[in-house]
Amino acid sequence: MNNKEFIAALSQREGYPLRDTKMLIQHLIGEMSSQLEDGNALTIPNFGVFEVKKRMERVVVNPGTGQRMLVPPRLALVFRASTSLRCNTKKGGEAK
Amino acid sequence: MNRRLTVAELSDGVAKRATVPVSFAEKFVQSFFDVVEEALVKEKLVKVKGLGTFKLVDVEARESVDVNTGERILLAAHSKVTFTPDAALRDTINRPFADFETVLLNDETPTEQMEALDGETAEREVPIAAAALAEASMILAEEETVVEENLPNVVEAEVNVLEDELEETRIEEPRVEETPTEVKEPEDKEPEVQEPKVPEPESKELNVPEPESKEPEVQEPEVQEPKVESEAPAEETVAVTTAESQAVENKILETVEPLNANNSNMLRRTFLNILAALVCMFLGYATCYYFRPFELPTLSPASQEQKATTIEKSSEHDTAAPSGTPESKPASPSEASESKPASSDATASKPAKSYPQLEGGDYEIVGVQATEVMSPGKTLLNISLKYFKSTDFVPYICTMNGIDNPDVVPLNKELQIPELKKK
Numbered sequence: 001m002n003n004k005e006f007i008a009a010l011s012q013r014e015g016y017p018l019r020d021t022k023m024l025i026q027h028l029i030g031e032m033s034s035q036l037e038d039g040n041a042l043t044i045p046n047f048g049v050f051e052v053k054k055r056m057e058r059v060v061v062n063p064g065t066g067q068r069m070l071v072p073p074r075l076a077l078v079f080r081a082s083t084s085l086r087c088n089t090k091k092g093g094e095a096k
Numbered sequence: 097m098n099r100r101l102t103v104a105e106l107s108d109g110v111a112k113r114a115t116v117p118v119s120f121a122e123k124f125v126q127s128f129f130d131v132v133e134e135a136l137v138k139e140k141l142v143k144v145k146g147l148g149t150f151k152l153v154d155v156e157a158r159e160s161v162d163v164n165t166g167e168r169i170l171l172a173a174h175s176k177v178t179f180t181p182d183a184a185l186r187d188t189i190n191r192p193f194a195d196f197e198t199v200l201l202n203d204e205t206p207t208e209q210m211e212a213l214d215g216e217t218a219e220r221e222v223p224i225a226a227a228a229l230a231e232a233s234m235i236l237a238e239e240e241t242v243v244e245e246n247l248p249n250v251v252e253a254e255v256n257v258l259e260d261e262l263e264e265t266r267i268e269e270p271r272v273e274e275t276p277t278e279v280k281e282p283e284d285k286e287p288e289v290q291e292p293k294v295p296e297p298e299s300k301e302l303n304v305p306e307p308e309s310k311e312p313e314v315q316e317p318e319v320q321e322p323k324v325e326s327e328a329p330a331e332e333t334v335a336v337t338t339a340e341s342q343a344v345e346n347k348i349l350e351t352v353e354p355l356n357a358n359n360s361n362m363l364r365r366t367f368l369n370i371l372a373a374l375v376c377m378f379l380g381y382a383t384c385y386y387f388r389p390f391e392l393p394t395l396s397p398a399s400q401e402q403k404a405t406t407i408e409k410s411s412e413h414d415t416a417a418p419s420g421t422p423e424s425k426p427a428s429p430s431e432a433s434e435s436k437p438a439s440s441d442a443t444a445s446k447p448a449k450s451y452p453q454l455e456g457g458d459y460e461i462v463g464v465q466a467t468e469v470m471s472p473g474k475t476l477l478n479i480s481l482k483y484f485k486s487t488d489f490v491p492y493i494c495t496m497n498g499i500d501n502p503d504v505v506p507l508n509k510e511l512q513i514p515e516l517k518k519k
Contacts, residue, residue: 001135001138001139001141001142001143002143003143003144003145005135006131006132006135006142006143006144009131009134009135010127010128010131013127013130013131014123014124014127023114024110024114024116024121024124025128025144025146026146027110027113027114028106028110028124028125028128029144029146029147029185030113030146031106031109031110031113032106032147033146033185033188033189034109035101035106035109036185036189037188037189037191039098040098040099040100040101041098041099041100041101042100042101042106043100043101043102043103044103044106044125044129045102045103046129046133047129047132047133048177052189057196072193072196073193073196074190074193074196075189075190075192075193076181076186076189076190077148077181077185077186077189078179079148079150079177079178079179081176081177085133085136085177086176086177088133088137089133089136089137089152089175089176089177090174090175090176
């Protein structure tokens with residue numbers, strides 16, 4: 001499902017026009033990213049947790065050339081599915 | 097910061113942004129994630145622009161071990177949710193560390209580290225080489241001590257750490273140049289004085305009185321001269337070794353140079369700092385140590401008068417030791433015979449030899465009452481007890497013989513036991 005289909009599905013479910021849904025989604029994602037940028041974690045019940053984790057710098061070796069490279073530290077956005085989502089998708093995955 | 101936000105808080109933010117009622121926003125947020133879940137179950141993949149991609153990934157069945165029972169169990173195949181953030185969102189989150197990514201060090205880092213390691217190992221080699229040099233010069237110095245016991249300074253310096261050695265030669269070199277100017281006697285005579293001492297170093301005390309009796313006036317510079325002479329070659333060898341080790345150091349500095357600018361600067365700066373600190377420390381030590389004994393005879397004209405009187409005395413009674421020191425009691429009769437001429441000699445040549453004085457001591461060293469060879473079992477405390485009936489005089493023996501560390505005295509070192517006079 002791509003973005004367009006997703007917006008369509010959401011607008012159909014909520015009964016808003018596509019444009020308003022698009023606008024609301026933008027605001028939601030903007031709010032989410034600004035909160036995550038501040039280092040906050042977002043807990044959405046029955047869905048999962050969005051949080052920012054720090055990945056430490058590390059040295060990696062290119063197995064082909066043997067070149068050693070230092071990968072800098074970075075902040076990564078990670079998502080952990082909640083138990084209910086895991087259960088649902090597990091079933092769904094098997095069904096499909 | 098680092099709070100766990102709930103949907104309610106998120107909805108508040110959305111409501112503010114979109115200027116919609118909070119309840120409205122909350123409902124919307126909830127349905128947003130519901131739709132994502134539904135779509136995931138239905139289509140296994142949901143792309144939300146600006147947020148990222150949710151994906152269902154199939155996981156194959158695999159064997160595992162039950163942690164509690166240790167039994168092998170089969171984990172059934174299932175699918176799990178993965179989330180890949182949008183590139184824009186990922187960059188936004190990583191903004192604090194964004195500059196790290198632009199300054200990827202990748203290729204330079206390992207070579208730099210390796211070179212730094214090379215530099216370290218090279219530095220480690222220097223002390224080893226220098227230690228070998230120090231050993232060689234120590235052997236030289238020991239040979240010198242057999243011939244001449246008069247250079248305790250140099251011997252002690254050899255025993256000392258290499259750095260001390262390096263610094264000492266730097267300070268002593270100008271001094272060696274000075275001393276010949278003070279001594280005006282032609283150099284041809286010097287070997288003559290030294291020669292009789294070489295075959296029988298133990299009877300050194302007996303040898304010295306001979307020239308004294310022949311020419312008591314000339315004897316003064318003569319006694320001093322071999323000292324200067326024998327000091328010079330020792331210092332020269334040390335100087336050569338230091339020149340070598342300095343060359344090695346320079347090489348290291350050169351090898352360190354091609355390093356990355358930051359690293360080499362750091363290394364060199366710390367190295368120079370340590371070097372400078374050592375130089376300062378040793379300069380202070382050397383000035384205190386060397387200039388004190390040499391200034392004393394020149395500063396006190398009274399001692400020169402004393403010299404004249406003592407020379408007369410010694411010429412009148414050759415065997416009579418001056419009774420100025422109550423502590424100087426020879427312990428054994430065998431040593432008494434030795435110590436008598438020694439002490440007379442010492443007093444006679446006292447002005448010529450300027451004895452190092454102990455700073456802040458109640459007694460001043462006026463001569464040599466005996467010599468003692470350090471053999472196994474002998475300690476400075478023993479010797480002090482033997483000659484002075486007290487262990488409190490170890491510092492004087494140390495000062496007399498230039499022993500820096502009373503705990504470490506070389507085996508077979510000939511110690512001169514000072515004759516003390518109450519100040």
